[in-house]
Amino acid sequence: MANEVLMFFRSKRKTAQDIYISDPIDTDKEGNSLTLMDIVADEDNILDNLDLKIKSEKLHKFIETHLDEREKTIVLMRYGLCGYLPMTQREVAKKLGISRSYVSRIEKKALCTLKKQFVREGI
Numbered sequence: 001m002a003n004e005v006l007m008f009f010r011s012k013r014k015t016a017q018d019i020y021i022s023d024p025i026d027t028d029k030e031g032n033s034l035t036l037m038d039i040v041a042d043e044d045n046i047l048d049n050l051d052l053k054i055k056s057e058k059l060h061k062f063i064e065t066h067l068d069e070r071e072k073t074i075v076l077m078r079y080g081l082c083g084y085l086p087m088t089q090r091e092v093a094k095k096l097g098i099s100r101s102y103v104s105r106i107e108k109k110a111l112c113t114l115k116k117q118f119v120r121e122g123i
Helices: 002-015 036-066 069-079 089-096 100-120
Strands: 024-027 033-035
Touching: 036 069, 036 100, 069 089, 069 100, 089 100
Parallel strands: none
Antiparallel strands: 024 033
16 A cells, blocks of 8 residues: 555656645545545554554553452453453442442552553553
8 A cells, every 4th residue: 555655646746736635546445535544544543553452462461460369350340351341449349348448449559550560661
């Protein structure tokens, strides 16, 4: 796709016309026009998705390696990770048989630990 973009710009430069980001530069498999904006948006989306995937993998690694079992359980339940549905602090407290304020303290400590790991790794 990048070659098509370069070819388009080269051909436009030869004719000395203005180039707009909304100009059609190619067509997709169904024959729909593709603009430079479509291609740039797709590449940005790919990079965003890749970045999110990398950070998600790091988060799961940090949860496994830096949190104790209770912290891990609370974070997974609160944020709906690893197959859990997101739960309120009150729901987590009831399920674990502890107070909501204790859930809050454990969650805060766990999130601080995870944040430190992300900062330490420069993420």
